[in-house]
Amino acid sequence: MISKRLGPLSPYKTETTPSRIKLSSNELAIDFPEEVRRRIAEEVSKIPFNRYPDPEARALREAIAQRFSIKEENILLGNGSDELIYYLSIGIGEFDRGIFYPTPTFSMYGISAQVLGRDRVEVPLREDFDIDITESLKVLREKRPSLAYFAYPNNPTGNCFSEDKIRRIREEGIFIVVDEAYYHYSGKTFLDEALRRDDTVVLRTLSKIGMAGLRVGFMVGKEEIVRELSKIRLPFNITFPSQVIATLMLTEFYHILEAEIKKVVEERQRVYEELLKLEGIKPYPSEANFILFKSLAMPAELLHKRMVEEGVLVRNFSYMIPQCLRVSIGKPEENDAFLEAIHKVLKNS
Numbered sequence: 001m002i003s004k005r006l007g008p009l010s011p012y013k014t015e016t017t018p019s020r021i022k023l024s025s026n027e028l029a030i031d032f033p034e035e036v037r038r039r040i041a042e043e044v045s046k047i048p049f050n051r052y053p054d055p056e057a058r059a060l061r062e063a064i065a066q067r068f069s070i071k072e073e074n075i076l077l078g079n080g081s082d083e084l085i086y087y088l089s090i091g092i093g094e095f096d097r098g099i100f101y102p103t104p105t106f107s108m109y110g111i112s113a114q115v116l117g118r119d120r121v122e123v124p125l126r127e128d129f130d131i132d133i134t135e136s137l138k139v140l141r142e143k144r145p146s147l148a149y150f151a152y153p154n155n156p157t158g159n160c161f162s163e164d165k166i167r168r169i170r171e172e173g174i175f176i177v178v179d180e181a182y183y184h185y186s187g188k189t190f191l192d193e194a195l196r197r198d199d200t201v202v203l204r205t206l207s208k209i210g211m212a213g214l215r216v217g218f219m220v221g222k223e224e225i226v227r228e229l230s231k232i233r234l235p236f237n238i239t240f241p242s243q244v245i246a247t248l249m250l251t252e253f254y255h256i257l258e259a260e261i262k263k264v265v266e267e268r269q270r271v272y273e274e275l276l277k278l279e280g281i282k283p284y285p286s287e288a289n290f291i292l293f294k295s296l297a298m299p300a301e302l303l304h305k306r307m308v309e310e311g312v313l314v315r316n317f318s319y320m321i322p323q324c325l326r327v328s329i330g331k332p333e334e335n336d337a338f339l340e341a342i343h344k345v346l347k348n349s
């Protein structure tokens with residue numbers, strides 16, 4: 001019999017409406033240059049496809065360690081950080097103790113808790129999308145969860161929570177996971193604490209910096225934590241092609257991605273300022289590669305639909321935050337197309 005735990009769940013859905021311009025999944029909008037594609041093809045053609053890949057993915061871990069100035073023994077690799085969220089929800093604390101996270105946030109924290117039958121301890125964010133510390137402390141003392149997730153910056157709101165509030169919550173004796181999927185766009189990190197402390201780890205991913213298709217995420221934490229969680233890691237969770245391509249991108253071609261990331265940060269400011277000028281739209285400040293905005297003049301549902309008709313796909317988050325949509329920052333010309341489309345849709349409403 002299928003577990004009762006699965007009843008309330010539904011398979012992960014993403015925005016798949018075909019569209020000329022796709023600004024719905026926070027991907028990096030880079031087309032790898034031809035020379036990069038040729039090098040990738042060359043390296044991939046050397047893979048012995050009949051063989052299992054290196055279970056430890058040593059070359060990739062070394063490349064990550066070098067690139068981000070950490071040590072290999074502090075890195076646990078996942079098939080996307082999504083997989084690591086499962087590992088953490090399985091491996092940290094007992095199942096009779098809950099998982100804490102502020103909402104709205106990334107859906108995988110709640111899904112992993114539900115799949116495992118762990119209590120979901122949710123506390124709504126304040127109006128300004130920061131943590132409500134009074135309410136959080138109250139709920140922590142009542143429900144005694146043993147694991148907490150903080151998306152930092154938060155998805156879909158785009159802001160970083162106050163660091164001191166995250167630390168204050170940790171003082172209650174809970175293990176914290178700081179999910180830094182958008183680190184490259186915020187520059188803010190808990191890495192030092194993750195390397196020093198027994199109650200803190202950091203999650204990172206290659207997905208938001210141009211390699212979403214490879215499914216590579218990593219956790220950074222003390223060697224003992226990495227060693228213990230490695231016991232539940234599925235063998236060969238990083239495919240051979242992903243190991244080869246990610247290693248290549250992080251070594252030979254990282255400068256290309258870096259330049260693109262820098263452009264996104266500049267474009268984020270421009271798009272934010274342009275949205276501010278629009279009557280009927282309220283954009284929220286962002287430290288990530290996307291901007292959340294509220295539709296004040298027309299239903300978010302309708303705005304989303306009209307934008308699709310204009311060939312621009314954004315993500316409708318009104319089911320989570322009333323009247324809100326999220327746009328990923330793309331190439332300058334894609335952002336222009338987005339701004340033109342929203343201008344037109346609002347004018348004709």
Ligand SMILES: *Cc1c(COP(=O)(O)O)cnc(C)c1O
Pocket residue numbers: 079080081082083106151152154155179181204205206207212215216217
């Ligand atoms: C996109 C995202 C992830 C998922 O990253 P993958 O490495 O692609 O699984 C994790 N956390 C947050 C907050 C995200 O927005």
